[in-house]
Amino acid sequence: MPKRTFLQYLIITSKGLAMGAADVVPGVSGGTIAFISGIYEELIETIHKFDLGFFKLWKKENFRTAWGHYNLSFLLALFTGVAISILSLAKIITHLLTTYPILVWAFFFGLVIASILYVGKQINRWNYKVIIALLLAAVFAYMITLAKPIGTPDSTWFLFLAGFVAIIAMILPGISGAFILLLLGAYEAVIGTLTQLGEGIATLNWEVFSGALVKLLVFGAGAIIGIKVFSRVLNWLFKYHKNIILAVLTGFMIGALNKIWPWKKVLEYRMSHSGEEVPFLEKSILPQNFEGESHLWLALLFALIGFLVIFILERLAAKKPI
Numbered sequence: 664m665p666k667r668t669f670l671q672y673l674i675i676t677s678k679g680l681a682m683g684a685a686d687v688v689p690g691v692s693g694g695t696i697a698f699i700s701g702i703y704e705e706l707i708e709t710i711h712k713f714d715l716g717f718f719k720l721w722k723k724e725n726f727r728t729a730w731g732h733y734n735l736s737f738l739l740a741l742f743t744g745v746a747i748s749i750l751s752l753a754k755i756i757t758h759l760l761t762t763y764p765i766l767v768w769a770f771f772f773g774l775v776i777a778s779i780l781y782v783g784k785q786i787n788r789w790n791y792k793v794i795i796a797l798l799l800a801a802v803f804a805y806m807i808t809l810a811k812p813i814g815t816p817d818s819t820w821f822l823f824l825a826g827f828v829a830i831i832a833m834i835l836p837g838i839s840g841a842f843i844l845l846l847l848g849a850y851e852a853v854i855g856t857l858t859q860l861g862e863g864i865a866t867l868n869w870e871v872f873s874g875a876l877v878k879l880l881v882f883g884a885g886a887i888i889g890i891k892v893f894s895r896v897l898n899w900l901f902k903y904h905k906n907i908i909l910a911v912l913t914g915f916m917i918g919a920l921n922k923i924w925p926w927k928k929v930l931e932y933r934m935s936h937s938g939e940e941v942p943f944l945e946k947s948i949l950p951q952n953f954e955g956e957s958h959l960w961l962a963l964l965f966a967l968i969g970f971l972v973i974f975i976l977e978r979l980a981a982k983k984p985i
Contacts, residue, residue, distance in 0.1 A: 679746075682748070687748065729928075769969070774973055786913070808922040826883060927947060
């Protein structure tokens with residue numbers, strides 16, 4: 664593995680900051696940021712390589728040898744940046760979702776529209792298999808958005824499942840882990856938990872900190888298992904069935920647009936762990952049918968801004984060799 668200076672590791676941490684920021688926002692993929700910044704292949708290779716052999720080498724040689732062999736300084740520097748970024752942005756996004764929900768969802772909607780075009784453009788050969796894969800994925804994702812969530816975001820098993828599935832975003836450029844959380848109905852719960860963790864640290868409130876930490880450890884356990892299970896499979900699929908996978912991702916995002924449509928009507932509420940009544944089941948409605956101010960023109964502006972974010976990232980990615 665490459666030997667790096669402290670400054671080089673700081674640069675990797677800064678790339679982790681960018682990845683963390685991307686993973687908090689539905690529609691922007693941390694994998695895309697890793698690709699643009701030139702660390703995608705090393706990230707995937709390091710994740711593939713890391714296994715229980717680390718402990719065998721540690722026992723046979725020493726900790727330093729095992730650490731260096733598995734390139735863990737790279738992962739530590741990168742994920743330190745990711746963690747700092749996520750914790751910093753979680754509170755801001757929680758506040759914005761509460762205060763300006765329509766504008767935030769409109770921004771996310773624009774991000775995902777651009778992501779659909781970005782991923783779809785990478786399909787270099789269209790045939791009936793690709794088209795069928797796209798259509799089936801779109802229908803499947805759309806049906807998920809109409810269904811009642813399979814569990815409440817406060818339940819332990821559901822957090823584990825959310826982490827297990829959402830980690831795909833770190834492997835795949837083009838699809839966002841936050842977007843997967845949105846589709847599962849766990850996005851706001853996870854962001855809220857991150858906010859609570861930050862508040863617990865800032866106020867030295869052990870009760871708040873420990874409660875949030877337990878939830879995030881469950882989520883993280885799902886993510887760790889998910890990344891080991893999915894990484895080899897997805898990389899094999901990308902190598903031998905790239906067009907099919909890209910079609911599935913594209914269709915998946917098309918069908919799931921219903922989930923992030925800015926104007927919603929609440930059909931059913933649930934009680935959160937804190938005793939608050941929060942939306943559980945919603946349906947998309949037209950802006951003119953929205954109860955309250957629709958903020959239509961501002962929403963269109965924010966959707967355009969979201970679209971341009973991905974457009975600019977795509978232009979930057981085009982300048983980087985794979």
